[in-house]
Amino acid sequence: MSTEPDSAAPRGPQEFEKRLPQGEAPAQFVPEATSGLKRVQHLLHAHPTAIPGIVLLVSLVFFSFVVGERFLHPFNFSLIVQQVMIIGIVGVAQTLVILTAGIDLSVGAIMVLSSMVMGRLAVEAGLPAPLAIGVGIGVGALCGGLNGLLVTRFRLPPFIVTLGTWNIFFALNLWYSASETIRAQDIETNAPLLLFFGQAVEVAGARLTYGSVFMLGLVALFWFVLNHTAWGRHVHAVGDDTDSARLAGINTDRILITVYIVAGIICALAAWALIGRIGSASPQAGQTANLDAITAVVIGGTSLFGGRGSIVGTLLGALIVGVFRNGLALSGVNVLWQEFAVGVLIIVAVAIDQWLRRTAR
Amino acid sequence: MSGDNTVLSARALVKRYGRVTALDHADFDLYPGEILAVIGDNGAGKSSLIKALTGAITPDSGTITLDGAPVAFRSPIEAREAGIETVYQNLALSPALSIVDNMFLGRELRQEGALGRVFRKLDHSRMQQEARTALSRLGLMTIQNINQPVETLSGGQRQGVAIARAAAFGRHVVIMDEPTAALGVKESRRVLDLILEVRQSGLPVVLISHNMPHVFEVADRIHIHRLGRRHAVVKPSDVSMADAVAIMTGAMAPPAQAA
Numbered sequence: 188m189s190t191e192p193d194s195a196a197p198r199g200p201q202e203f204e205k206r207l208p209q210g211e212a213p214a215q216f217v218p219e220a221t222s223g224l225k226r227v228q229h230l231l232h233a234h235p236t237a238i239p240g241i242v243l244l245v246s247l248v249f250f251s252f253v254v255g256e257r258f259l260h261p262f263n264f265s266l267i268v269q270q271v272m273i274i275g276i277v278g279v280a281q282t283l284v285i286l287t288a289g290i291d292l293s294v295g296a297i298m299v300l301s302s303m304v305m306g307r308l309a310v311e312a313g314l315p316a317p318l319a320i321g322v323g324i325g326v327g328a329l330c331g332g333l334n335g336l337l338v339t340r341f342r343l344p345p346f347i348v349t350l351g352t353w354n355i356f357f358a359l360n361l362w363y364s365a366s367e368t369i370r371a372q373d374i375e376t377n378a379p380l381l382l383f384f385g386q387a388v389e390v391a392g393a394r395l396t397y398g399s400v401f402m403l404g405l406v407a408l409f410w411f412v413l414n415h416t417a418w419g420r421h422v423h424a425v426g427d428d429t430d431s432a433r434l435a436g437i438n439t440d441r442i443l444i445t446v447y448i449v450a451g452i453i454c455a456l457a458a459w460a461l462i463g464r465i466g467s468a469s470p471q472a473g474q475t476a477n478l479d480a481i482t483a484v485v486i487g488g489t490s491l492f493g494g495r496g497s498i499v500g501t502l503l504g505a506l507i508v509g510v511f512r513n514g515l516a517l518s519g520v521n522v523l524w525q526e527f528a529v530g531v532l533i534i535v536a537v538a539i540d541q542w543l544r545r546t547a548r
Numbered sequence: 549m550s551g552d553n554t555v556l557s558a559r560a561l562v563k564r565y566g567r568v569t570a571l572d573h574a575d576f577d578l579y580p581g582e583i584l585a586v587i588g589d590n591g592a593g594k595s596s597l598i599k600a601l602t603g604a605i606t607p608d609s610g611t612i613t614l615d616g617a618p619v620a621f622r623s624p625i626e627a628r629e630a631g632i633e634t635v636y637q638n639l640a641l642s643p644a645l646s647i648v649d650n651m652f653l654g655r656e657l658r659q660e661g662a663l664g665r666v667f668r669k670l671d672h673s674r675m676q677q678e679a680r681t682a683l684s685r686l687g688l689m690t691i692q693n694i695n696q697p698v699e700t701l702s703g704g705q706r707q708g709v710a711i712a713r714a715a716a717f718g719r720h721v722v723i724m725d726e727p728t729a730a731l732g733v734k735e736s737r738r739v740l741d742l743i744l745e746v747r748q749s750g751l752p753v754v755l756i757s758h759n760m761p762h763v764f765e766v767a768d769r770i771h772i773h774r775l776g777r778r779h780a781v782v783k784p785s786d787v788s789m790a791d792a793v794a795i796m797t798g799a800m801a802p803p804a805q806a807a
Contacts, residue, residue: 423649
């Protein structure tokens with residue numbers, strides 16, 4: 188039919204390709220020679236929790252020199268852990284959502300609504316405490332489910348959805364509680380179980396509350412879930428590239444909905460811990476938990492663009508904020524400089540994240 | 549030419565979008581162990597054909613058979629479960645996840661015993677081992693770190709991972725959509741070698757490509773799609789590239805005897 192060379196020899200490299208180096212394996216994976224800074228960038232990229240780990244260590248050393256004895260006392264350390272306990276728990280929920288490239292602005296509102304449900308049912312309605320706590324956790328799950336439904340079924344941006352539900356849940360909280368605090372002694376006499384997480388054991392001068400232990404356990408649990416279960420890997424994949432995850436056979440909507448429900452349940456557990464921490468149930472409690480949790484997640488190295496980050500990072504992020512606040516307070520520095528320091532930390536953390544995302548292109 | 553011993557075949561597929569007929573009684577046949585290229589001008593309905601075969605769209609009428617048995621996929625996941633693997637043009641890889649994670653994305657292996665059943669713990673070491681085997685089968689195993697994120701790989705390496713994933717899990721067919729479109733000359737060359745490797749391993753390959761030199765280099769047969777149907781099937785040894793393009797665009801009548 189034709190005497191063109193390509194039809195005479197349809198196999199083997201094209202003429203122009205013969206000049207390519209021969210004998211190499213296809214798509215070889217060869218380590219590249221890298222400069223010092225590039226190597227640091229790669230190392231940090233491979234171990235994202237290294238940065239908050241180093242920052243925490245440096246700040247610990249710094250404040251032990253500046254403040255001295257009082258800072259280094261075990262009791263002070265246990266105090267820091269107590270102070271970051273709520274933020275740490277809510278931070279776990281927030282990390283899950285942010286890993287899917289979403290954000291949950293309603294975590295604080297879910298927590299306070301759940302705490303009022305637990306408190307009122309146990310103290311005023313006279314329900315057995317375990318049942319009241321169960322209903323409170325159910326309310327948290329429902330709130331999270333509503334967020335998840337709006338994000339997946341109605342394709343609304345998570346920021347807008349949770350900005351809306353934040354207000355809705357908080358209004359429901361004020362309505363349900365009639366803006367009244369449930370007093371500590373009422374809880375003590377009617378439902379001491381609600382104060383469980385406020386109890387503590389003394390270890391070497393440190394006062395370790397059950398709430399602190401619970402937070403550490405929750406972090407360990409979700410470290411396992413995120414790294415060692417298929418669901419955890421899928422949470423990362425959905426946040427990294429939703430379309431690719433869907434083509435790879437992942438039911439992305441199911442992952443998103445379960446993430447928001449689990450986040451709601453964790454917030455309800457934080458509500459229980461909150462009652463133990465402050466001793467009462469107040470509709471105005473935990474107002475700062477929302478932004479503080481996001482701060483912990485971001486300082487912990489989890490990317491707001493989704494797909495990369497870690498639960499351990501969030502714990503470290505929460506501890507960094509706690510150490511800065513505690514250390515600066517003990518140094519007698521004006522409270523406003525605590526806020527200043529946290530602000531600087533956030534911006535530095537996100538700048539590092541951006542730098543790492545540009546790695547190895 | 550009936551679909552006697554075909555791996556994947558289609559008869560009289562029709563798909564209409566309003567007044568546009570994307571597939572007009574299109575036929576398709578893929579035989580064991582071959583590389584079948586699908587070419588066609590833009591708008592010829594070639595991607596509709598592939599989407600119908602991989603479950604991304606459901607044809608209005610017509611039949612599809614896989615290994616002689618009729619199938620009707622409602623989603624790409626169903627096609628995948630039936631053993632038809634697709635390497636999408638965007639590769640469907642998750643950049644922040646590792647090579648191993650990506651290879652097993654959506655079909656992770658769980659650990660045996662209570663750890664796997666109760667705690668749903670994944671078997672990382674078995675997945676690493678199998679990923680390594682899959683990559684080395686295609687001559688891709690010079691990777692020093694199989695746990696490195698996919699985003700640290702070059703375009704050709706990513707294509708390699710996506711093809712290795714498809715070849716490892718594809719039980720019947722591997723379909724590749726423009727695998728060399730985004731690559732440079734050197735990397736294209738290597739990916740073409742990979743495609744030949746996949747055929748070598750016994751899996752038939754459907755190659756959708758606009759690149760005539762690439763098609764003529766690796767394909768055993770060429771399915772020319774035109775105006776929503778199979779216009780001709782030719783062998784690269786029988787026609788020239790210029791003729792193939794002429795047939796594809798309607799400038800030349802297809803050869804009387806289809807290959």
